[in-house]
Amino acid sequence: MANITFITQAGKSLKLAADSGSVMELAVNNNVPGIDGDCGGVCSCATCHVHVAPEDWEKTGAPGDLEKDMLEFDDNVNEFSRLSCQISITEALDGITLKVAN
Amino acid sequence: MPTKKCPFSDFPDPFAAAREAEGIQEIDDQGDPVKMVLGHRNVRKSAHDWKTYQSGAKPGRIVVPSEVNIRDIRQIPFETDPPEHTAYRALVEAWFRRPLEEAYEAALTELINSELDRALNAGAMEVVHDFALPLQSRALTLLLNCPRQEAEHWIGWGTHVFRSDDDPLDSGKANQLYDYLDAEIARAGKDPENGTDLYAHLLRAEYKGRKLTIEEIKGVMILTFAGGRDTVINAVTNTLAYFAGNPEDLARLKENPDLTTRAVEELVRYFSPLTHMGRVATKDAEVSGCPVAANTRISLAWAAANRDPGVFENPNEVVIERKANPHLGFGFGIHKCLGAPHARQVLKVLINALARRVNKIEVTNYEDNIEQWGEFERKVGFHRLQIQIS
Ligand code: FES
Numbered sequence: 001m002a003n004i005t006f007i008t009q010a011g012k013s014l015k016l017a018a019d020s021g022s023v024m025e026l027a028v029n030n031n032v033p034g035i036d037g038d039c040g041g042v043c044s045c046a047t048c049h050v051h052v053a054p055e056d057w058e059k060t061g062a063p064g065d066l067e068k069d070m071l072e073f074d075d076n077v078n079e080f081s082r083l084s085c086q087i088s089i090t091e092a093l094d095g096i097t098l099k100v101a102n
Numbered sequence: 103m104p105t106k107k108c109p110f111s112d113f114p115d116p117f118a119a120a121r122e123a124e125g126i127q128e129i130d131d132q133g134d135p136v137k138m139v140l141g142h143r144n145v146r147k148s149a150h151d152w153k154t155y156q157s158g159a160k161p162g163r164i165v166v167p168s169e170v171n172i173r174d175i176r177q178i179p180f181e182t183d184p185p186e187h188t189a190y191r192a193l194v195e196a197w198f199r200r201p202l203e204e205a206y207e208a209a210l211t212e213l214i215n216s217e218l219d220r221a222l223n224a225g226a227m228e229v230v231h232d233f234a235l236p237l238q239s240r241a242l243t244l245l246l247n248c249p250r251q252e253a254e255h256w257i258g259w260g261t262h263v264f265r266s267d268d269d270p271l272d273s274g275k276a277n278q279l280y281d282y283l284d285a286e287i288a289r290a291g292k293d294p295e296n297g298t299d300l301y302a303h304l305l306r307a308e309y310k311g312r313k314l315t316i317e318e319i320k321g322v323m324i325l326t327f328a329g330g331r332d333t334v335i336n337a338v339t340n341t342l343a344y345f346a347g348n349p350e351d352l353a354r355l356k357e358n359p360d361l362t363t364r365a366v367e368e369l370v371r372y373f374s375p376l377t378h379m380g381r382v383a384t385k386d387a388e389v390s391g392c393p394v395a396a397n398t399r400i401s402l403a404w405a406a407a408n409r410d411p412g413v414f415e416n417p418n419e420v421v422i423e424r425k426a427n428p429h430l431g432f433g434f435g436i437h438k439c440l441g442a443p444h445a446r447q448v449l450k451v452l453i454n455a456l457a458r459r460v461n462k463i464e465v466t467n468y469e470d471n472i473e474q475w476g477e478f479e480r481k482v483g484f485h486r487l488q489i490q491i492s
Binding site for chain 1: 142143146147149150159321362363367368371413416424426427428429430431432435436438442443446
């Protein structure tokens with residue numbers, strides 16, 4: 001089981017937990033504002049953009065090539081940007097914090 | 103995964119050589135040329151850069167072929183730039199996300215199943231006019247939240263609301279839509295407080311501390327009617343053609359309905375129902391090493407980007423389970439398709455219904471709809487697709 005904290009644009013903190021699926025799915029299933037997951041997780045819509053807390057970057061890892069491409073021209077990109085549909089939930093993510101980017 | 107291709111379910115990529123060579127290709131359009139941007143990265147880059155490549159030009163100019171000679175009304179939020187765009191979009195975004203609600207999906211499922219009942223009972227049909235057009239029109243009543251029988255008017259308008267079959271720029275056709283919208287806005291205006299349709303929603307909306315003008319409301323409605331017309335019709339028709347040619351994929355979806363979401367995205371990538379959309383340069387700029395002069399046009403060629411081999415493995419194959427699929431079929435950036443949640447839901451429900459209920463689709467006759475963009479000839483759909491279905 002991985003506990004993941006989402007911080008919304010409004011500054012609200014939401015603690016959620018799951019043991020499988022993607023981070024985007026977890027957020028969408030729990031109506032985290034600002035994570036829409038329009039494309040269902042195929043890296044096409046960028047409506048699942050999060051900023052990983054710098055201290056958790058090692059746990060999530062960097063984006064893959066296609067994901068990096070899509071982020072390159074997205075709004076509010078920073079060095080800790082990820083498309084959360086491309087992050088699979090495993091035990092290793094336990095305790096991370098993600099800030100909703102849009 | 104090379105599949106054997108049937109001529110009707112194959113949608114070739116006409117842009118390969120030009121995308122590889124220059125990455126950009128100028129075409130003429132009624133004396134106002136357009137530089138088509140073809141590569142995935144440059145399309146995204148230009149779409150992102152709305153300051154240099156604006157949408158808020160003269161109404162109709164960012165559309166290719168240009169509609170400046172047939173309309174003065176600005177489509178909203180589509181033909182505006184920030185900050186106006188941001189404010190307009192905020193007024194309609196939530197409304198256009200209603201397709202994600204359970205009740206909407208249930209109504210759409212009922213609607214599409216009854217279209218499919220009709221088709222299965224008949225056993226044979228011409229897909230564009232007997233299936234895709236009525237399905238698109240009736241589904242649109244859900245998006246507008248208006249009575250189902252309104253669709254009967256719209257079906258009568260044919261497959262495009264601005265263009266007739268033999269004249270791509272037909273102003274008489276546009277007037278029919280404008281007159282209809284004037285009457286509908288007037289009707290909704292009698293009781294905007296209690297109205298439950300999109301017109302009433304827009305009549306109640308506050309834009310920068312004031313109500314929207316009738317002109318602005320019309321601008322939103324024209325976009326809603328025009329943007330989702332031939333695009334959805336083509337997507338629906340092409341989907342049937344695809345499964346006629348690739349029954350094994352329909353069988354896989356039946357066995358594994360969880361693949362549907364990915365299949366929808368992959369078919370949108372492959373069909374790219376909207377080939378491209380224009381922008382007007384606000385200053386001298388450069389794309390793909392090619393100068394773009396101020397006040398000239400570029401277009402973002404979604405269809406060409408969606409076959410970019412640098413991004414998509416086997417770009418000319420439909421791989422329904424494609425996992426990483428950063429396609430631009432619904433555009434990219436701030437102007438990305440407002441109707442995408444509706445369109446995705448239509449395709450998802452349709453594919454589910456086909457997978458569950460249809461054993462066989464056979465194409466008996468067809469006529470391709472080929473667009474001509476300069477030298478490029480692109481198959482975007484069908485004028486006619488005659489099938490047998492059981
Ligand atoms: S859900 Fe669409 S890119 Fe992540």
